[in-house]
Each structure stands twice: as C-alpha cells, then as structure tokens.
Amino acid sequence: MNWLNSFLGQIMRTCLATMLFMTAFFYNSSSEASENIVHKLMETGILTIGTRADSPPFASQIGHKKFAGFTIDIIEEIANGISDDLRVKISTKLITVTVIDRFQAVQKHEVDMVCGSTTPTWEREKIVDFSIPFFIDGIRILTFKEHGKFGLFGLQTKTVGVLKGSTSADAIASRLPNARIKAFADNGSLMKALEKKEIDAILGDGIVLEYKRVHSKQEENFMLVPKTGVLVWETFSCMMPQNQSEFRDLVNFQLIKIMNGLENLSGTYAKIYFRWFGGEGVLNYHLDELRQNKLLDSNIWLK
Numbered sequence: 098m099n100w101l102n103s104f105l106g107q108i109m110r111t112c113l114a115t116m117l118f119m120t121a122f123f124y125n126s127s128s129e130a131s132e133n134i135v136h137k138l139m140e141t142g143i144l145t146i147g148t149r150a151d152s153p154p155f156a157s158q159i160g161h162k163k164f165a166g167f168t169i170d171i172i173e174e175i176a177n178g179i180s181d182d183l184r185v186k187i188s189t190k191l192i193t194v195t196v197i198d199r200f201q202a203v204q205k206h207e208v209d210m211v212c213g214s215t216t217p218t219w220e221r222e223k224i225v226d227f228s229i230p231f232f233i234d235g236i237r238i239l240t241f242k243e244h245g246k247f248g249l250f251g252l253q254t255k256t257v258g259v260l261k262g263s264t265s266a267d268a269i270a271s272r273l274p275n276a277r278i279k280a281f282a283d284n285g286s287l288m289k290a291l292e293k294k295e296i297d298a299i300l301g302d303g304i305v306l307e308y309k310r311v312h313s314k315q316e317e318n319f320m321l322v323p324k325t326g327v328l329v330w331e332t333f334s335c336m337m338p339q340n341q342s343e344f345r346d347l348v349n350f351q352l353i354k355i356m357n358g359l360e361n362l363s364g365t366y367a368k369i370y371f372r373w374f375g376g377e378g379v380l381n382y383h384l385d386e387l388r389q390n391k392l393l394d395s396n397i398w399l400k
Contacts, residue, residue, distance in 0.1 A: 132206060134337070134341050138209075142185055142187055143190050144189050145189075145192060147208035148169065148192070149195070152305065154373050155213055156169055167369065169191075170373075171369060172189060175335075175351040179348075182347065197262045199211050199213075203337060209344070210337045214305065216334075226336065226339050227336050228337070230332035230392060230395045231335065231392075233330060234303050234327070235303050235330050236328045237323065239322075241297065241320075242318060242320045245319075245322045246320075248322060249272055252297065257273065258287050258291065260280070265302075268300065303321065306321055307321060308380050330391065332395055362384070370384055
C-alpha cells in the first residue's frame, strides 16, 4: 500500500501546485486588468495613446514617431485638460495601431486609449469601453464616374473594397446584395487597388474617401456615391479598457469642454475642425448643420 499512498500523495501535490499556479495566474491577470489608469497618470505623467498611421486626415505619420491629423489635435487637447484637472503635467506617448490590432492593444493595456475613426458597436462594447462621440460622418462609396453616375444601381454587381475589421461592410449588405466584397489590411493598398482598377469601388467614411479622392492623381475620374447624403450615419469615439470608469469620465469631461461653443461654430473643437477641414485646411469638408446637430445631440445626456 506504500506505493498507493505515494501515488495519491503525488497526485495531491500536483493538484495543489496547479491550484496555486492558477490562483497566482488569475490574481496577476485580474491585477493587471484592473490597473487604475488615472492613478498611473498621476504617478508617471504619461498618457499612452494608440493611433493609426495611415488614416489621413484623422491621423498619419509624418516622421519618426511623429503624427499629425484632426484626432492627434483632439488627443493633445484631452491630455491638456487632464493635466489641468489632475494638476499633473501629462505628456502623450503615441503608439501605432492598425485597424485590425487596435482592440487587442486596448484589451492588453498596451495603450490607455485609442482615438480615431472607430465606431462604437454593441459587439465591440463587449471587449472595450467607449467615450462619447467626438465626430460624426456617414458611410459612402468612392468609385469611378462611369459607375457612380448611375448611383447605387451602377454598383450592384461590382467589386467593392473595404478595410478589414471595419464596420463599413455592414452598411452595404442590404443596399448592394450582389456586390463582391474584398477586404484589405490598410488604406494604402485599398486605394492602390482602386486606382489600378483591381476593384470598382471603396466603401468607407465619407470624409476619408473625399480625402482620398482629392489627393489622387486620378481625382477627375472619381466621385462619391451618394452625391449628397450618406448610406448610414456613424459616430467616432475614443476606446479604452473596460472597468476604467474614472478614466472614461475624465476623458468624457474633456471632450465636452472641447465641444463647448460648437453650436455657434466657435471654441476649441471648431478651431481644430476648421484647421483641418476648413477652406485653408487639408480638406475643405463643410461642417454642415445636420452633422453639427447630430454630434451635439449624441452628447446631450452629459449636459
């Protein structure tokens, strides 16, 4: 029976070791997941932001670890506001994320926040949290005039490119059920495929598509569909790890302050908007009353 006692003892020791390991694993995972970002900011003074490098006019890389764009300016204003509220000098550390790995970067706490052309959805809400919207635009299609002059009818059986991991494809299923959808990993390869006529159209955010159109050597060959209006409205929000309500509230408060005066086309938000999308900006994209009101209405619950 000594061998049996020894055998059972070995099993118990193995089980105990496994339980201790799993306890330590879950404790460490939980501890990492629950790290308070606000406390970290007060200790380090560094706000780590994930940003796209290939999504002008919202964000693009202009040099070694240097970025520029509408959302980059919004991020800096958020950091300045947090500095004032916490009474700690906050600097930003920008890290490149892609349309595919941005959610993982937030979940793994590789970044404190990602602000860009990310649309909140209930599926995404299961894995990350979102701020209030800071931008609103609609899904449209960039295509050749030979197709676009017939509206959506001219694209019924065409090949339409979309970004992997984006919400754009959902907007086209009911409108172009017979279209062939082809996914691309980044904006650069997506536009190159269109210019080479490897695809017939691109589906995406109207303001991004307009930027692609006016900066293409084939600008005169392209048009947006629909000519006016959108296929579906979408909002953009900052996303951050779950269970960080103190940090999310802090970010939301900064966004509300930034948007003060927007109803009169004045204040910080309007200044940043016109810097990028006004007559002297990189893209003349009018902030019409409809989009202005939709953006303000989406934030009204915090006022």
